[in-house]
Amino acid sequence: MTRQNRLAALLGLSLALLLVLSGCGQGGGSSSQIQGSSSAQSSSGESQQSSSSTPQTESSQGDSSSQSSTPSAGPVDGDGAYDIALGHAGLTRDQAVLMKLERDRDHGRDQYEVDFFSGGKKYDYEIDAATGAILKMEVENSGLSPDAVSIGLEEARQIALNRVPGATEEHIHLELDVDDGYAIYEGEIYYQQTEYEFEIDARTGALLEWKMESAYD
Numbered sequence: 001m002t003r004q005n006r007l008a009a010l011l012g013l014s015l016a017l018l019l020v021l022s023g024c025g026q027g028g029g030s031s032s033q034i035q036g037s038s039s040a041q042s043s044s045g046e047s048q049q050s051s052s053s054t055p056q057t058e059s060s061q062g063d064s065s066s067q068s069s070t071p072s073a074g075p076v077d078g079d080g081a082y083d084i085a086l087g088h089a090g091l092t093r094d095q096a097v098l099m100k101l102e103r104d105r106d107h108g109r110d111q112y113e114v115d116f117f118s119g120g121k122k123y124d125y126e127i128d129a130a131t132g133a134i135l136k137m138e139v140e141n142s143g144l145s146p147d148a149v150s151i152g153l154e155e156a157r158q159i160a161l162n163r164v165p166g167a168t169e170e171h172i173h174l175e176l177d178v179d180d181g182y183a184i185y186e187g188e189i190y191y192q193q194t195e196y197e198f199e200i201d202a203r204t205g206a207l208l209e210w211k212m213e214s215a216y217d
Helices: 003-068 078-089 153-161
Strands: 097-106 109-118 121-128 134-141 172-179 182-191 194-201 207-214
Touching: 078 097, 078 109, 078 121, 078 134, 097 153, 153 172, 153 182, 153 194
Parallel strands: none
Antiparallel strands: 097 109, 097 172, 109 121, 121 134, 172 182, 182 194, 194 207
16 A cells, blocks of 8 residues: 555544544534423423412412301300390490399200380380390380489399308399389399298399298298
């Protein structure tokens, strides 16, 4: 082989090697581009998922807030029942005289009977003890003058209990009765095998009648 032939052969091999190396470089770049594109798409997908989940969380929080702000009914005691009745009548405690406040059970339901006097009118309420709902309400002219009932139920109860040492509210029954335009508290006390009957003037608080006898008589 002549010198020229050897040089030509070496040149051909060099060109072939350059072509191979060039092909490998392009392939690696293409691979890198594909990986970069896949990474970008993945990142974009995650961003979209994260963005779409955010409104769902806010909506859930909104529902929870709405539910928690919804008022719930609850049981009431005697004072609460009286306040509900007064509020419905548009009165305050200073404007009314409580005549009757008793807890009773009717048709399987616990309720309070609340009667009070104001401005010559008698108000009768029935209040659900479990929910505070007004079950029944009546207003009627009592036929009494506005000052006919000046002594409230609690004051009349205490006047009677003061005459029986040791007796408490659980031993007494008391209610207001109106007869011929005259208001009187009538009641009984049962304590230590003795029964006491009494009448109290609802305007002055004076003790009009007092009877005592053995519960066995």
